[in-house]
Each structure stands twice: as structure tokens, then as C-alpha cells.
Amino acid sequence: MSNHLSTAELAELRAQLEAKRTHLQQQIGALRTAEGANTPPEDEPSTDAPEDSGEQSVDMQAQDTERAVEADMRAQLVAVTHALAKFDTGAYGLCERCGKPIPLARLRRVPEARYDIEHQAEAEAKGRA
Ligand SMILES: [Zn+2]
Structure with a gap:
């Protein structure tokens, strides 16, 4: 599994992603609390909490x-989790379309790229069409 990134660089980017993941989980948890959802605030580490869609509120x-x-x-x-999974396959840092190394x-700047x-x-362009 060739990679243009050194072990130290990979470790650095992985740490960034893990910090970002933790931060996002906390932010989402805080939002859900502010929204008045009846989910517990801090102690909810899972990312797959069911969406309470369809609530008609003020x-x-x-x-x-x-x-x-x-x-x-x-x-x-999702993007961060996806990126973290690629460390295990050695695909991290490579363009998913063409396989070229991402600088x-x-x-x-964007560790989950x-x-x-x-x-x-x-x-x-496609996503926003
Ligand atoms: Zn590409």
C-alpha cells in the first residue's frame, strides 16, 4: 500500500480527524439539547442516534x-468517519475518483477530503445541482 504521506503525517492527520469527530459529536449533542429533543446531552457517544423527524413544533x-x-x-x-476508515485500508489521502495523492x-486544511x-x-458541482 503505497502512500505519499509519512507515518508521522498520517498520525498527525488522523489525530486531527479524531479531534474533529469528537468536536462534531459534541456540537451535535449540544444542538440536540438546545432543540429540546429528549436525548441526554453529553453522555451520548453514538453517532447513529435515531432522527426524530416529522415533529411539528413552534x-x-x-x-x-x-x-x-x-x-x-x-x-x-460522516465524512470524517469515512476518512478515518480509510486509514485502515491504506486509501487515506488518495483521491477516491482517480486515485492520485491529495497534497x-x-x-x-481539509483532513476529511x-x-x-x-x-x-x-x-x-454534482452535489449542488
Ligand atoms: Zn482525482
Whole structure:
């Protein structure tokens, strides 16, 4: 499994991702609490908590914003978890589209990056169409 990243760089990026994952889990937990969901605040380490969709409650606009933020954080959490899984397969740091190494500078900025810049732009264009 060849990789352009050194062991130390991989460890650094992995630590970044793990910190980010923890942070996101806490943020999502805090949001859920603020939302008044009856889930316990801190002590909920699982990321697969069931979504309580379809609740019709007051403050729709605030909720929409919170949901958008939460959805964004959940998407990030999925991306971070996905990236962490790639350390085990040796695929971390490689573009999932073309297999080219993603530059270290980019990984430091976006450690959960799945694509190199070329294919990231493509993926985003499709995702937002
Ligand atoms: Zn690519």
C-alpha cells in the first residue's frame, strides 16, 4: 500500500480527524439539547442516534436553521468517519475518483477530503445541482 504521506503525517492527520469527530459529536449533542429533543446531552457517544423527524413544533425558522446546521455537521461527521476508515485500508489521502495523492497541504486544511481539488470541484458541482 503505497502512500505519499509519512507515518508521522498520517498520525498527525488522523489525530486531527479524531479531534474533529469528537468536536462534531459534541456540537451535535449540544444542538440536540438546545432543540429540546429528549436525548441526554453529553453522555451520548453514538453517532447513529435515531432522527426524530416529522415533529411539528413552534419556531420553524429557528428550527430550520438548526436543522441545516445539524445536517451540515452530520455530513461532516460522516465524512470524517469515512476518512478515518480509510486509514485502515491504506486509501487515506488518495483521491477516491482517480486515485492520485491529495497534497498534504490540502489534507491539513481539509483532513476529511475525499478527492483531489479537480475531482472535489466536480463532486461539489454534482452535489449542488
Ligand atoms: Zn482525482
